[in-house]
Amino acid sequence: MNNVLDFINSHRDDYVAQLETFLAIPSISALPEHAGDVRRCAEWCVSELQRIGLQHAALHETPGHPIVYAEWLGAPGAPTMLFYGHYDVQPVDPLELWETPPFQATVREGAIYARGAADDKGQIFMHLKAIEAHLSQHGVLPINVKVLLEGEEEVGSANLDTFIAANADTLAADVVVISDSPMFDRDVPSICYGLRGLAYFQIDIRGSSTDLHSGSYGGAVANPALVLAQLLAQMKDKAGRIRIPGFYDAVVDVTPAERAEFARLPFNEKRWAREIGVPKPFGESGYSTLERKWARPTFEVNGLLAGFTGEGAKTVIPAVAMAKVSMRLVPDQDPATIGQLFEAYLKKLTPKTVTVKVTHMHGGKPWTTGFDNEWVQAAGRAIERGFGRQPVFVREGGSIPVVSTFQQVLGLPSVLFGIGLPGENAHAPNEWLDLSNFHNGVLAAAYLYEELARARQQPEA
Numbered sequence: 001m002n003n004v005l006d007f008i009n010s011h012r013d014d015y016v017a018q019l020e021t022f023l024a025i026p027s028i029s030a031l032p033e034h035a036g037d038v039r040r041c042a043e044w045c046v047s048e049l050q051r052i053g054l055q056h057a058a059l060h061e062t063p064g065h066p067i068v069y070a071e072w073l074g075a076p077g078a079p080t081m082l083f084y085g086h087y088d089v090q091p092v093d094p095l096e097l098w099e100t101p102p103f104q105a106t107v108r109e110g111a112i113y114a115r116g117a118a119d120d121k122g123q124i125f126m127h128l129k130a131i132e133a134h135l136s137q138h139g140v141l142p143i144n145v146k147v148l149l150e151g152e153e154e155v156g157s158a159n160l161d162t163f164i165a166a167n168a169d170t171l172a173a174d175v176v177v178i179s180d181s182p183m184f185d186r187d188v189p190s191i192c193y194g195l196r197g198l199a200y201f202q203i204d205i206r207g208s209s210t211d212l213h214s215g216s217y218g219g220a221v222a223n224p225a226l227v228l229a230q231l232l233a234q235m236k237d238k239a240g241r242i243r244i245p246g247f248y249d250a251v252v253d254v255t256p257a258e259r260a261e262f263a264r265l266p267f268n269e270k271r272w273a274r275e276i277g278v279p280k281p282f283g284e285s286g287y288s289t290l291e292r293k294w295a296r297p298t299f300e301v302n303g304l305l306a307g308f309t310g311e312g313a314k315t316v317i318p319a320v321a322m323a324k325v326s327m328r329l330v331p332d333q334d335p336a337t338i339g340q341l342f343e344a345y346l347k348k349l350t351p352k353t354v355t356v357k358v359t360h361m362h363g364g365k366p367w368t369t370g371f372d373n374e375w376v377q378a379a380g381r382a383i384e385r386g387f388g389r390q391p392v393f394v395r396e397g398g399s400i401p402v403v404s405t406f407q408q409v410l411g412l413p414s415v416l417f418g419i420g421l422p423g424e425n426a427h428a429p430n431e432w433l434d435l436s437n438f439h440n441g442v443l444a445a446a447y448l449y450e451e452l453a454r455a456r457q458q459p460e461a
Contacts, residue, residue, distance in 0.1 A: 001450060003137045008129065008442050015442065016112065016435065019125050020105040022048075023114040029065055029088035029155045038151050041087050042066045045149055052132035054147060062159035065151030069170070072135075073144045078453050080144035082173035082412065084402060085124035085180060086153030089116035090427045097429035110435055117433040119426035123179035123419060124149065126438055130445035142453035146173055153180075153402075156200075156362030161405050168410060175375045175452065176406045179445075181396050181418030183437070188266060189387040189444075191380050192416035194294065194395035195403060197329035197366035199338045200302075203228065203346065204357040205321045211307070212317040222353035224321035225306035231349055232323060235299050240284040240292075242299045242327075244345045250332045254295045262290045265392060275423055294395035298328040324361070328397060335363035364401020369413055378451040379415045385451075386444025417448065 027041035028034040042059055049057040049070040057070035065088065073080070092102040092115050100106040105114035112122070127147075134141050148171065150160050164171060184190040205224040212221065236242055254262070269289050273281055283292035292298075302325060307318035327338055343358045350356045369376065371393040383391040396416070406412045419441035425431045 001446075004133045004446050005443060007133045007137050008439075008446060011129075011133075012439055015125070015129050015439070016107065019112065019122060019438075020114075022121050022125055023105040023112075023116050024103050026103045027088050027116070027151065028091050029152050030091055035065070038065045038088055042068050042149075042151055045087055046070070048128060049147060052128055053135040054131070054145070060163065062152075062163060064155075064159050067151070067160070067163055068149040069147065069167075071144075071146045072131075072141055073146075074140055075142065075144050075453075078143045079175065079455065080146065080173040081449070081452055082146045082148060082171055082176045082406075082410075083127055084148045084150075084176055084178050084406075085127075086120050086150050087124065088151045088154050089119070089121070090154050092429070094429065099430055102429075102431075107435070111432040112435055112438075113430055113432045115431050117431050118182075118420040118424040119431065120153070120180045122433040122438055123441070126419065126441040127177075127179060127445050129442045130449070133442075133446055134449065142449045144173075145449070146171060150402075157364075157402060158362070160402055161409070164402075164405055164409050171410060173410070173412055176403070176410075176412045176414040177379075177417050177448070178400060178403065178414055179417045179419065179441070180400060181398070181416050182420035182422050182424065183418060184265060184392055184394050184422075185267075186421055186434070187389070189383045189389060189391040189419075190394045191371065191376055191383065191391045192396045192418060193371040193376060193393055194331075194368035195366060195400055195416070196294070196297070196395075196397055197333060197335055197364050197404075198326060198399040198401065199329060199335040199342070199363040200326045200361040201324070201339070201342065202359040202361055203231075203323045203325060204359070205231075205350075205354050206319060206357075207317070207354045208319045211319050214315040214317050217317055221317065222351060223317050224354055225318050227351060227354050228304075228306065228321040228323055231346060232301055232325070234349055235325075240282060242297065244299075244338075244341050246341045247297070247338065250334065250337070251297060252331045254291055258295070259288075259291065261393070262288065262294075265290065265394070293397040295330055297330050297333060298326075300326050300328070302326050328399065329366050331366045331368050333366060335365060339363070364399050365404040367400075367403045367407065367414070368395070373413060374455045375413055375415050375452070378455040379417050379448060382444050382448035382451045383417070385447040386442075387440045417445070419444070 025041040027038045045068045046057045054070040059066040102115040205228045207224040281289050306321035308314035403414045419437045
């Protein structure tokens with residue numbers, strides 16, 4: 001193992017330069033004008049997987065963006081790891097808030113800034129470098145490895161579940177490893193054992209066939225913008241509790257043991273609020289900030305659009321108003337059931353003076369695993385060896401819907417092996433990745449394959 005570690009440590013500068021090339025490809029899956037860039041990024045991944053020594057690296061077409069698959073199966077009798085990541089990235093708007101161009105990676109103050117640096121190209125790349133180090137030094141890996149990279153994660157992974165179901169035999173493994181999450185804090189490495197699910201919708205309210213003069217029609221017709229605001233205001237009470245009937249019926253609350261573990265984590269609420277620029281945290285009464293972020297469901301307004309928003313004044317009653325809303329879900333909430341409850345409640349509240357249309361955009365199921373299972377413990381040992389300190393076990397408030405798919409379709413447990421940091425602006429301007437974490441992450445990933453080789457599969461808790 002020492003020669004693998006020496007190889008990694010001697011190539012630190014090379015890794016940063018290579019990562020800059022990966023980050024330079026504007027693989028924005030949400031924007032049709034970047035479809036060619038998404039494909040180019042997929043092709044880059046195939047080329048890199050081939051270069052480092054994986055076999056059968058190829059693009060697999062879908063109705064949307066292509067999926068990349070490669071494998072190395074030269075360790076008979078050893079466990080098989082399926083590594084999942086995504087090579088697509090979020091849009092960069094508002095562009096004017098970027099300090100440096102989003103697809104021209106810039107290193108400053110120990111971090112690399114670019115769209116995709118943390119989510120998820122940097123975290124994919126650390127595994128590619130760890131695999132390369134093992135193969136270049138030993139010609140073999142301690143385990144069998146399968147790599148699955150998709151190009152539609154940032155737009156809901158519309159074609160991934162179908163691909164997984166159709167290729168279940170090819171993707172068969174012992175454990176899934178995903179690096180697409182943050183650590184708890186700087187110098188506090190962590191293993192994530194729970195994710196929230198997601199249900200995402202667009203609401204369209206229509207009043208009239210066209211915008212109306214507010215002097216001629218004001219007071220005589222319903223204003224869709226105001227109706228929408230009133231509807232949204234009825235989704236939560238003042239204590240932060242969601243008012244949709246039946247919304248909490250399936251919620252599994254945090255256990256006393258989990259609550260005690262959360263309370264022991266080095267979390268400073270005042271510092272956290274200051275870092276994100278809010279005067280004071282807010283959330284559901286009776287729960288701590290960490291419990292609200294990780295283990296309680298939410299209702300959020302993600303976007304609003306109505307009427308005249310340009311400079312100056314224009315006295316109109318808008319014909320339509322639109323909102324995009326999302327609900328983060330926790331075990332054992334089901335996105336389809338929550339969607340039905342939400343739509344029924346919204347339509348019940350909507351006055352007959354307007355019409356309402358609800359469009360389901362995308363969603364995913366929540367997930368948890370026991371943090372005492374053998375694969376998670378193996379990952380914890382690898383993190384400790386790579387970062388020099390024991391990890392804490394945490395949940396994450398975000399969603400990775402494919403984790404549930406791997407469990408349900410392939411019967412595979414997942415290990416979330418993330419090395420990002422809170423506040424890394426993953427979906428915002430000036431996204432960054434801490435380079436110390438990246439380099440330690442390459443070491444930890446190299447150790448991970450060795451630790452997984454030693455692990456014996458246990459039933460998931």
